[in-house]
Amino acid sequence: MRNLCVSINLGVVRRLSLLLIPICLGLSSCNNAVNLSNNDPFEPLNRTIFKFNDALDQGILRPTAITYKNSVPDPIRSGVSNVLKWLQGPTIITNDIMQGDLKQAQSDSMRFFMNTTSFGLIDAAADFDMKYRKEDFGQTLGLYGIPAGPYIVLPFLGPSSVRDAVGRIVDHFLNPFSHIGSLNARFPYTASKNIISAVNFRSENFDQIDDLRSSSLDAYAKVRTIYRQQRQAAINNGRVPINLSGKGSSELFDDHLTFTQEKKLADLAPPTSKKNNESE
């Protein structure tokens, strides 16, 4: 369905992508191939920021999320979560259009106006099969073929990439909610929205985040690969390609079949002592 839409509106996309060609060229390799390699030239700095964010989580965010979960009743928490989604409405609709997905833009506009009757507190549109689906400018750029670029960890905000960090800034300015009120009121609005989002996210994914933290050998590397894969899935909009989690992962699995066939021979030979520095 979505494919159809994309092909119909390919003209729009093509015209838009013409604008992006100069950026593309600047980024050297501009293709849609999924890059599962780490691409993490700033790893030492990223690890430091990751540690800082983790300390912040353990010291402030996690305890706040516990209190929030335990003392705020369920309906109010889901209301908060709904409002945060509703506030993203204009950004999502704009990105739907930029992605050439007019059908989704129409559905998301309906969703936005329907939920506006309760200022976003009640997600009535979800009952009419207009479910929340996040679209952001990072995804739009990804659809245009802009690679994610180096992985970066943002202080307070967590995992990102050069492309997605640029997307965040663009999304901020695209959203009319960021421009309402006096200049003095805007920063407190954005800051408090981000803080509430963080507490909401932490409480909604409480056990998963705790589990990830405690069961990892290298939590930083785990978060990095999950982020990469999740972003690719978001760009694909849940359409399941045959390789399921991107071209890169399918190659890994095909490669493994080849390798296990070779390996049978390797197993017969005594283990070599020379180090093999092949890396994926």
Add this chain to the structure above:
Amino acid sequence: MQSRLKLLVFFAILWLPLPAYSDNQSGVRAERFIDILSSEALKLATNTSLSSSDRRREIAKLLNQGFDMPWIARFVLGRNWRLANPQQRKEYLSLFQAMVEHTYSRQFTDYSGQKISVVGHKIGKRKYIFVLSRIYDPNQSNVNISVNWRLVPDGNSFKIVDVVIEGVSMGVTQRNEYASVLQRNGNSISALIKAMRQSLAKLEKRG
């Protein structure tokens, strides 16, 4: 002449749909495999009469029945498998297995009424078959998670070699994580095994 033509047509009809049919059939069989496995898992998750050690034993049984654990363990290590000597390989495999069992038995304890429904399949390149499913919660309409299973044929049945949750492959995730541990420790398999032992001890303490 005419009878020969008839024979030809007969064979053409007989032969043509066969490859498609058999492919389709293995896909349908793979779907049933996941269906049966998940209903057995559900039975286990809702059985409150089991003690925690019994439950872990049952989970281990189910995992070994449904998943090709040595295959997954080797995939996670990737080409670094070559760096390990036979003794390290043996220890790595058993640690890997124990860690997965602990992680999953915890998931089972946290179970709160979610259901899984198989929605289709895809036949992949090489010998992979994908079964597509969704996890939903009858009590919460906003829970709708896509879970896709990568299977390989195993005799008359199948074995799971990867689970992809909302686009995130468990195998690839663990592979990248282990690769990073190795890279940061000068490709030393014994350092990886040490880290796994510590992690397992933590999991065991948590219960």
